[in-house]
Amino acid sequence: MIKARITVTLKNGVLDPQGKAIEGALGALGFEGVGHVRQGKVFDVELEGSDPAKAEADLKAMCDKLLANTVIENYSIALGS
Amino acid sequence: MKSAVVLLPGLNRDRDMIAALTKVSGSPPVTVWQTDTEIPDVDLIVIPGGFSYGDYLRCGAIAARMPVMRAVAEKARQGVMVMGVCNGFQILLEAGLLPGALMRNTSLKFVCREVKLEVANANTPFTRAYRPGQVIRCPVAHHDGNYFADAETLARIEGQGQVVFRYAEGTNPNGSINDIAGIIDARGNVLGLMPHPENLIEAAHGGVDGRGMFESALGIAA
Numbered sequence: 154m155i156k157a158r159i160t161v162t163l164k165n166g167v168l169d170p171q172g173k174a175i176e177g178a179l180g181a182l183g184f185e186g187v188g189h190v191r192q193g194k195v196f197d198v199e200l201e202g203s204d205p206a207k208a209e210a211d212l213k214a215m216c217d218k219l220l221a222n223t224v225i226e227n228y229s230i231a232l233g234s
Numbered sequence: 235m236k237s238a239v240v241l242l243p244g245l246n247r248d249r250d251m252i253a254a255l256t257k258v259s260g261s262p263p264v265t266v267w268q269t270d271t272e273i274p275d276v277d278l279i280v281i282p283g284g285f286s287y288g289d290y291l292r293c294g295a296i297a298a299r300m301p302v303m304r305a306v307a308e309k310a311r312q313g314v315m316v317m318g319v320c321n322g323f324q325i326l327l328e329a330g331l332l333p334g335a336l337m338r339n340t341s342l343k344f345v346c347r348e349v350k351l352e353v354a355n356a357n358t359p360f361t362r363a364y365r366p367g368q369v370i371r372c373p374v375a376h377h378d379g380n381y382f383a384d385a386e387t388l389a390r391i392e393g394q395g396q397v398v399f400r401y402a403e404g405t406n407p408n409g410s411i412n413d414i415a416g417i418i419d420a421r422g423n424v425l426g427l428m429p430h431p432e433n434l435i436e437a438a439h440g441g442v443d444g445r446g447m448f449e450s451a452l453g454i455a456a
Contacts, residue, residue, distance in 0.1 A: 166384075167337070168382070170337070170339065170340045170342050174342055218299070219295065219299060222292055222328065224327075224334060224383070225335045225337065
């Protein structure tokens, strides 16, 4: 079993209204010195098998086909144990 | 002209769309379900609005990967007219049949109101019934209608007349770049728009401004 964490974030230059709202809320709570806040998504995926290279290739295909919209989002894949 | 309406779980504007197509064309559209792999021989395929798959992951993302959408893509390749309204527009973008993406409204609010639309391109199979630059009324109801495309894509679609509708007179309800409300593909047979023309097609709706889109697509208008 391979566990992986996929992180999907908005590309630079793509407006993130939700991140902006969170930024404002942090300021309203009194947190000072908060710069830009960007909201993203995390997927924890379990895969059968033990071949990390195959897992990485499969996960990349999953990101390209479904988990990320590459028009507006970037993704990164981290394999765990 | 024959039409088809795509049905997916979570869509809720399908009945309005079926009613509009029936009233404008005089005959009801056929319906196709998400698992259908073939679509009957029709001239126009419509994907209505709603919240397919509860908007999980991203609006339209799951629906765009269902078998029926491969059939829609094949019909689009053959030149059949395809029209996506609201969630249908989001699905067409997620399916890669139109360029760009729709993001959360800049206000972060669901907007349900009437807007003004400028017909930015009246030379399409969906807008022949309108005059170039004509401003029409149309209802919108969405949370994720904020159109975005990278600079290169935006320059391309603007340059090729692929922006078909723009929010006019300061009524942009969602922060869409260049006030974009609806776009067409480069070939000119796939249209996506956020506003709901199916809800303004008869006097009982308070106006008929949306009717021209169906009359154009169904070949009723010259």
